[in-house]
Amino acid sequence: MLQTPSPRLPLSLTKSALFALFALGCSPSAGGPEYLDVRVSAVEDGSTEPQTFCVPVPVMPGGRTSRERSFANAFTTKIDASRDRIIIVFLGILRPELFNADIGAAELADDSYTDSDLRVETPGGRRFTVDIAVGPRGGQCGEPDE
Amino acid sequence: VLFPFGDATGEGNDSFGGRYAWQLPLAIDLGARFLESFYAGAYFGFGFGSTGSDTRLEAACTDDDDDGTNDIVCNVISLRAGISANYSFAPGGRTNPWIGYGFGFESTSATYTDHERNYQEDVTGHGLTLAQLAFGLDIRRAVGVGPFVEVAIGQFNKTTTTIGDQKYSVAVRDRALHAWIMLGLRIVVNP
DSSP states (O other): OOOOOOOOOOHHHHHHHHHHHHHTTOOSSOOOOOOEEEEEEEEETTOOOOEEEEEEEOSSTTOOEEEEEEETTTEEEEEEEOSSOEEEEEESSSSGGGTOEEEOHHHHTTSOEEEEEEEEEOTTSOEEEEEEEEEETTTSOSSOOO | OEEEEEBSOSSSSOBHHHHEEEEEEEEEEEEEEETTTEEEEEEEEEEEEEEOOOHHHHHHTOOOSOSSSOOEEEEEEEEEEEEEEEEESOTTSSEEEEEEEEEEEEEEEEEEEETTTTEEEEEEEEEEEEEEEEEEEEEESSEEEEEEEEEEEEEEEEEEEEETTEEEEEEOSSOOEEEEEEEEEEEEEOO
């Protein structure tokens, strides 16, 4: 049987169709909010490999995600996230009050938050550079770690 | 029909009606009568509906691409189970007014599914039904049929949030009272 190649739309025609869709007030996306992750990563001085800890931010009211993780058996981070508030607490470091974060709805309004290059030190003298970030899911990390 | 009232938690702007819309319920009571006027038994209730009136949730659940496919689906299922007791004022009469009290466990799950972006989130509130107060009127023939009103007052003490294959269970820090108010029709077999 003779097979004919399936017809393909020229690129310009596809673009025109999309433009027409927008002009008619239709969106090619179903919408929905941006799906966000909270990420805390830490690199120990002398190391080049960061450890990253991710937790998704819920979309629905009442949703709460909470995880605790130890970094290099040196200090612990606990993330507690709801759609309106993210609390990040560090345990086992010197002066944790300087690094603990309480990110409110106003700061999450534009779907991103960063606090970079935090220098933390454990009572045992180990030093780390810590980054905190909130951003689109998948852009920063994959599935959250246990 | 089930209507939500009160607050899901006391954690600010977390009303029960914001999370859950009205529901279509089905409830079954199994038990026995004793001392003519009294009934004791177990109840199991199920309700199905949509997510509530919270503005951001409504916006999130709106599929606005007009392609005829519902890519974003939001729904709610509630379950209640426990024990209950009723008192009949005219157990031998054709028309029997009655009152009831019960207590037990409850959970309500709201599920948000975005098929287009492969995202699913389920938030389940677990708690106790502290008082399920009911009154109604049965018209008794071979079976009893009649309207009733039921107010199930409860409190969530735990929330389980599942996103993808990750599950997070946390205790509710600031508890509050909520209620499901049910208006319905009751059918009594072997009244």
